Amino acid sequence: MLKIEESSMANPLSFRERLMLLLIVLLTVTVYLQDSGYLRPGSPQRVIDRFHQLFYDSGVWGSTAWLGVPTAQNPNDAWIHQEIIAKVKPDVIVEAGTQYGGSAALWATILEQVNPAGRVITIDIKDQAGAAKNLPIVKEKVDFLIGSSADPAIVAEVTRRVQGKKVLVILDSDHRKDHVLAELKAYAPLVSKDSYLIVQDTNVNGHPVWNSFGPGPMEAVEEFLAGNDQFRPDREAERLMFTMHPNGYLKRVK
Numbered sequence: 644m645l646k647i648e649e650s651s652m653a654n655p656l657s658f659r660e661r662l663m664l665l666l667i668v669l670l671t672v673t674v675y676l677q678d679s680g681y682l683r684p685g686s687p688q689r690v691i692d693r694f695h696q697l698f699y700d701s702g703v704w705g706s707t708a709w710l711g712v713p714t715a716q717n718p719n720d721a722w723i724h725q726e727i728i729a730k731v732k733p734d735v736i737v738e739a740g741t742q743y744g745g746s747a748a749l750w751a752t753i754l755e756q757v758n759p760a761g762r763v764i765t766i767d768i769k770d771q772a773g774a775a776k777n778l779p780i781v782k783e784k785v786d787f788l789i790g791s792s793a794d795p796a797i798v799a800e801v802t803r804r805v806q807g808k809k810v811l812v813i814l815d816s817d818h819r820k821d822h823v824l825a826e827l828k829a830y831a832p833l834v835s836k837d838s839y840l841i842v843q844d845t846n847v848n849g850h851p852v853w854n855s856f857g858p859g860p861m862e863a864v865e866e867f868l869a870g871n872d873q874f875r876p877d878r879e880a881e882r883l884m885f886t887m888h889p890n891g892y893l894k895r896v897k
Contacts, residue, residue: 691884692851699852699887707745709752712775714745717887723880724841725753727811727892731838732758734808737801739792739826740816740843741767744775744785750813751784764801766792767816792816793825802833809835815843818856823863831867831874834895840874842891850889864890873897 656664685693698704698717705715714721728736728750736750747765754761763785765772770789775781786804790797792814812830814823823842834840845861847853868874873895880892 687884695846695885695887696852698885699846704887709745709749710778710780712745712748712772712778713743714749715742716746716749717885719883719885720843720887721749723883723886723892724750724813727839727841727880728753729757731809731811731835732761733811733835733838734758734761735805735810736761736763737805737810737812737830737833738763738765739812739814739830741765741772741787744772744781744787746813746815747772747785748775748778748781751780755780755784762786764788764804766790766797766801793822793829798829801830805833809838811835811838811841813841813843814860818844818847818859820858820860820863820866823860824866827863827867831871831895834874836895836897838895839877840893840895841888842893843888845889845891846887861890864893868893 704717705713707714707716707718707721709716716724733754736754738747738750741747744765747763751763754763761784765785766788768789768791770787772781772787775785776787788797788800792798810833812834814826814830816822816826827840827842831840842860842864844859845864847856848859848861849856850861864876868876874893875896876890877892877894880886881889
């Protein structure tokens, strides 16, 4: 019979050694989770940004509608737009980016209550607003222009129509930086003092969503403001904490 010496076998770990090994494993896992952000104490802005990312990535904002017509508007921001329209009481709202016309119908509905004579001019390169055009409020108060909002001919036509009127502008068309910057330069002179130039979707390109978008509305706003002291971001318009247009509610102050 083969005899095996006790000393030739591995000694089992003592209780103290097992406890130390467990503590080392737990410490390693904790450090990893902290570095990954899972256990890092969250600032209010971190929590807001995380919700913003979840909300944006879900795509649910694209399902919003007004009077049955798609708007693709974040409800928080739509509410702020309503407050601004009620405060400014513009004679004309110029909207770049009609898409299906739901947002134009929304602005017109609000405008009807605060300035019954007011109108909405909405611009898009495509005519996709058939359903919206059947709404009574749209028939009564909304004018559609087909073409690029940065086209000098379109800008000239809008300028002609708003002469001498109190104007509010909403930019929600092509979100690439160069296009938005061209819109800002073209339409800023039309905005009345104490009214607003609202640049939508400044959240893309990592602010805090769609990191790979590339330079967009936020970068256009930053460059525009660097050379223009007539506008400043209205932080009060961001008080509901979650906005898809950070730094985008530009109030004309001069």
